[in-house]
Amino acid sequence: MSGRLTKEKQRQRAPSKRSLETRARILDAAERVFAQRGFEGASLRDIAAEAGVQVALVSHHGGHKEALFARIIQRRAEPLASLRLEALAARRAQGPLDARAVLRCFVEPYIARAETGGPQWLAYARLVAMVSAEPRWRALAAECFDPTARTFIDVLAGLYPGAPRAAVATGFVYTVAAMLAEITSAWRIGALAGTDRPGGAALEAVLRFCAAGLDATLSGPRGNASAT
Amino acid sequence: MSGRLTKEKQRQRAPSKRSLETRARILDAAERVFAQRGFEGASLRDIAAEAGVQVALVSHHGGHKEALFARIIQRRAEPLASLRLEALAARRAQGPLDARAVLRCFVEPYIARAETGGPQWLAYARLVAMVSAEPRWRALAAECFDPTARTFIDVLAGLYPGAPRAAVATGFVYTVAAMLAEITSAWRIGALAGTDRPGGAALEAVLRFCAAGLDATLSGPRGNASAT
DNA sequence: GTCTATATGTAGATAGAC
DNA sequence: GTCTATCTACATATAGAC
Numbered sequence: 501m502s503g504r505l506t507k508e509k510q511r512q513r514a515p516s517k518r519s520l521e522t523r524a525r526i527l528d529a530a531e532r533v534f535a536q537r538g539f540e541g542a543s544l545r546d547i548a549a550e551a552g553v554q555v556a557l558v559s560h561h562g563g564h565k566e567a568l569f570a571r572i573i574q575r576r577a578e579p580l581a582s583l584r585l586e587a588l589a590a591r592r593a594q595g596p597l598d599a600r601a602v603l604r605c606f607v608e609p610y611i612a613r614a615e616t617g618g619p620q621w622l623a624y625a626r627l628v629a630m631v632s633a634e635p636r637w638r639a640l641a642a643e644c645f646d647p648t649a650r651t652f653i654d655v656l657a658g659l660y661p662g663a664p665r666a667a668v669a670t671g672f673v674y675t676v677a678a679m680l681a682e683i684t685s686a687w688r689i690g691a692l693a694g695t696d697r698p699g700g701a702a703l704e705a706v707l708r709f710c711a712a713g714l715d716a717t718l719s720g721p722r723g724n725a726s727a728t
Numbered sequence: 729m730s731g732r733l734t735k736e737k738q739r740q741r742a743p744s745k746r747s748l749e750t751r752a753r754i755l756d757a758a759e760r761v762f763a764q765r766g767f768e769g770a771s772l773r774d775i776a777a778e779a780g781v782q783v784a785l786v787s788h789h790g791g792h793k794e795a796l797f798a799r800i801i802q803r804r805a806e807p808l809a810s811l812r813l814e815a816l817a818a819r820r821a822q823g824p825l826d827a828r829a830v831l832r833c834f835v836e837p838y839i840a841r842a843e844t845g846g847p848q849w850l851a852y853a854r855l856v857a858m859v860s861a862e863p864r865w866r867a868l869a870a871e872c873f874d875p876t877a878r879t880f881i882d883v884l885a886g887l888y889p890g891a892p893r894a895a896v897a898t899g900f901v902y903t904v905a906a907m908l909a910e911i912t913s914a915w916r917i918g919a920l921a922g923t924d925r926p927g928g929a930a931l932e933a934v935l936r937f938c939a940a941g942l943d944a945t946l947s948g949p950r951g952n953a954s955a956t
Numbered sequence: 957g958t959c960t961a962t963a964t965g966t967a968g969a970t971a972g973a974c
Numbered sequence: 975g976t977c978t979a980t981c982t983a984c985a986t987a988t989a990g991a992c
Contacts, residue, residue, distance in 0.1 A: 519975065538862065541864075545967080646920065653921075666921040682902070709944065744957080783986090
């Protein structure tokens with residue numbers, strides 16, 4: 501009897517290698533299709549076709565549509581959060597922080613993967629932009645992104661003791677917006693400029709803009725709206 | 729015969745007052761519903777219900793779904809572009825420009841209406857964020873937003889003669905991203921900060937952050953990625 | 957201009973064979 | 975775990991009465 505139970509447990513807990521590959525293929529396909537067509541615009545049939553499997557398999561591995569979407573966000577949000585927090589800890593060990601260094605720990609893991617991590621990370625970047633912007637995903641965003649965001653806001657607030665926490669949060673959200681725009685609107689920058697930027701410049705561009713913006717927001721005199 | 733023709737033309741070109749009101753009600757309803765549920769998530773039935781009319785009437789006034797969406801974007805994009813260009817011309821007449829003054833001419837007409845112009849302008853702000861982010865609306869964005877954007881980029885480029893145009897375009901796109909984030913992610917800023925910001929601070933927050941970021945991007949030495 | 961009615965397609969979900 | 979087949983619901987769009 502115990503032998504039979506163990507066997508059943510093993511069957512539940514150790515999916516075959518083939519099954520795991522299929523599941524990953526489905527999640528990757530869903531990531532691309534959701535990113536390209538939006539949540540409502542992507543049908544399970546599109547996703548199945550992209551993954552090269554039958555429609556029913558998508559439901560089987562992904563659950564219902566909304567659960568599938570949440571699973572995709574969570575799948576990369578967790579390792580990404582770890583990378584950011586590890587970068588912050590490592591940088592802290594090296595010496596005193598400034599705003600640029602803190603922002604770099606947040607931005608760099610994301611930009612580096614979106615630029616060179618292949619189409620999956622670029623697709624994921626689009627999904628993050630969607631989740632951050634649409635109120636529909638408020639709970640998902642809070643679950644996946646807020647803990648790390650709070651940590652970074654805390655650290656930044658520590659660098660500017662006089663600044664109100666709302667101002668720190670504002671600057672942080674603008675930074676995230678610029679970072680997401682860098683990824684999802686690179687085409688528009690190219691179209692408006694008429695020239696291509698050199699590859700690899702994205703991280704430096706975001707850091708330069710946002711570190712200066714944040715510093716002006718948090719260290720300048722407060723409440724003195726200029727007349728211009 | 730000419731009398732009959734004239735009468736027909738008049739019928740085509742002078743819709744009744746009631747018709748115009750119905751059309752506006754439909755466009756307003758569509759603006760809210762699209763903003764709340766996204767393009768694909770909003771059904772013509774939802775829009776009809778929101779407007780208090782029959783489904784077929786939405787098609788009649790709005791055309792097919794995609795045309796209806798484009799119409800909504802265009803409806804406010806045109807007056808908004810005029811407001812921005814007029815503000816720029818007026819400010820120019822007052823004396824020498826700096827980056828902050830230029831950005832203010834772009835940002836202020838939008839932020840002011842999104843903050844105090846009622847739910848329609850807030851809904852429209854969300855739609856602009858969608859159009860700016862999703863590749864699907866690339867052509868619409870180019871048509872509605874690019875001419876004004878190019879004008880502002882030209883003016884900014886004139887203020888920083890040494891800066892590459894790609895850098896100016898980058899800073900401008902980050903500014904637009906921050907402005908849109910201010911509108912569509914105010915809830916998130918509040919959630920992360922734990923406190924509400926004072927009303928009316930949005931314009932000043934965006935200007936302070938982006939003017940400093942732009943100045944650092946365009947006036948600093950180029951190509952010297954710091955080690956931190 | 958506005959309504960009712962409906963044509964036609966496709967969505968998400970699942971039951972059940974293998 | 976995977977596939978076939980199908981259910982039910984709702985989408986867009988339009989024809990035609992009033």
